[in-house]
Amino acid sequence: SAVISQKPSRDICQRGTSLTIQCQVDSQVTMMFWYRQQPGQSLTLIATANQGSEATYESGFVIDKFPISRPNLTFSTLTVSNMSPEDSSIYLCSSFRGDNMNTEAFFGQGTRLTVV
Amino acid sequence: DAKTTQPPSMDCAEGRAANLPCNHSTISGNEYVYWYRQIHSQGPQYIIHGLKNNETNEMASLIITEDRKSSTLILPHATLRDTAVYYCIVRPQNTGGFKTIFGAGTRLFVKA
Numbered sequence: 001s002a003v004i005s006q007k008p009s010r011d012i013c014q015r016g017t018s019l020t021i022q023c024q025v026d027s028q029v030t031m032m033f034w035y036r037q038q039p040g041q042s043l044t045l046i047a048t049a050n051q052g053s054e055a056t057y058e059s060g061f062v063i064d065k066f067p068i069s070r071p072n073l074t075f076s077t078l079t080v081s082n083m084s085p086e087d088s089s090i091y092l093c094s095s096f097r098g099d100n101m102n103t104e105a106f107f108g109q110g111t112r113l114t115v116v
Numbered sequence: 117d118a119k120t121t122q123p124p125s126m127d128c129a130e131g132r133a134a135n136l137p138c139n140h141s142t143i144s145g146n147e148y149v150y151w152y153r154q155i156h157s158q159g160p161q162y163i164i165h166g167l168k169n170n171e172t173n174e175m176a177s178l179i180i181t182e183d184r185k186s187s188t189l190i191l192p193h194a195t196l197r198d199t200a201v202y203y204c205i206v207r208p209q210n211t212g213g214f215k216t217i218f219g220a221g222t223r224l225f226v227k228a
Contacts, residue, residue: 006159044218109159
């Protein structure tokens with residue numbers, strides 16, 4: 001099965017700083033997705049990252065707060081900028097094999113972020 | 117986007133079948149039903165998916181009603197390691213068709 005390596009697995013950061021999370025896929029993929037999971041909650045989609053174009057953000061998420069890079073077909077980064085304690089969450093990346101509707105998503109193991 | 121409704125939590129005795137229901141009454145004709153689970157502190161894990169027919173794999177069975185308005189995930193012999201949050205998801209059909217949008221899911225507790 002497909003593998004996404006995500007790092008760091010966890011971090012504790014000071015408020016006002018930024019953290020960049022990296023995801024590396026074991027093969028080329030068209031789309032990558034970034035999610036946030038607040039404590040005790042379900043996953044919320046932040047944005048879709050396509051190689052060669054700007055990321056597409058979901059309602060309530062903006063590029064200034066969550067800049068995303070997608071330099072090639074196996075790698076993406078999400079930066080959580082100017083962090084506050086409300087940003088304490090698990091951040092996950094995801095992708096798909098194939099380009100049709102009959103394919104499942106696979107996920108990284110997440111980055112547990114605590115902002116103090 | 118089609119929405120799904122799941123019970124917030126369920127209990128199941130170890131060794132018994134766990135039947136997790138999901139309602140998706142606004143599902144469109146070409147939208148697939150997917151099930152994922154998230155064990156504590158891990159990323160979501162794919163379980164199974166289907167369009168119209170019932171499906172079975174090594175993990176579970178998926179029963180989809182004929183009108184496709186609901187489905188049931190069956191774990192035939194639940195173990196303690198199946199304790200997790202189970203998400204029923206209908207994949208959108210539009211240009212954002214690869215987005216996986218999570219609802220609240222069902223928290224399954226498997227008890228010894």
